[in-house]
Amino acid sequence: MTEWITDLIEKSGYPGIAFLMFLENLFPPLPSEIIMPMAGFTASRGELSIIGVLAAGTAGTLAGAIFWYSVAKWLGEERLKHWAARHGRWITLSPEDIDRIDDWFDRHSRWAVPLGHLVPGIRTLISIPAGLFDMPPARFVLLTTLGAGAWTSALGLAGYALGQEYDAVERWMGPASTAIMATILVYYIYRVITFRRGRA
Numbered sequence: 001m002t003e004w005i006t007d008l009i010e011k012s013g014y015p016g017i018a019f020l021m022f023l024e025n026l027f028p029p030l031p032s033e034i035i036m037p038m039a040g041f042t043a044s045r046g047e048l049s050i051i052g053v054l055a056a057g058t059a060g061t062l063a064g065a066i067f068w069y070s071v072a073k074w075l076g077e078e079r080l081k082h083w084a085a086r087h088g089r090w091i092t093l094s095p096e097d098i099d100r101i102d103d104w105f106d107r108h109s110r111w112a113v114p115l116g117h118l119v120p121g122i123r124t125l126i127s128i129p130a131g132l133f134d135m136p137p138a139r140f141v142l143l144t145t146l147g148a149g150a151w152t153s154a155l156g157l158a159g160y161a162l163g164q165e166y167d168a169v170e171r172w173m174g175p176a177s178t179a180i181m182a183t184i185l186v187y188y189i190y191r192v193i194t195f196r197r198g199r200a
Helices: 002-012 014-026 032-044 050-075 077-091 095-116 127-132 137-165 168-194
Strands: none
Touching (some): 002 032, 014 050, 032 050, 095 137
């Protein structure tokens, strides 16, 4: 996978970076911890502009986030509640849970959306409640750009600063990201097993 990412960045430049970060939001196993440091390293060799690299990475992430936001907005809260009433165990939510999440998201979305883009495994998911609970599109784009810009800039600048040692970013952050996503998976399985309809 690393060779494919490297080859695409070297051949396609900014569009390749944006495309990879778009895919990273659709398929979380494709790691931004490899994509952006590699892009930053390419900029450190003078083949690309670091500003262009960061802008492309942020644009690709934003495009992926808008995809999930649009899917969730199309699904809608009422359709999700209907599905939860019949099959709530598999999303570990009852209709009452969805109402509570809606209230929480209305109060805290201003920090939840940008900060969610800094957490592995959550970066993709945070766009879904934004769409489900009708966050205004302009606000979603602004908050997502702030969070996505911070994440992609941190990774890209790390690769730029480290030069040929850019892969150290993935060596340090890869295990942490894997551990976080594994924890989320274990928690989901626990919720499925212990799910009780209408619980508090």
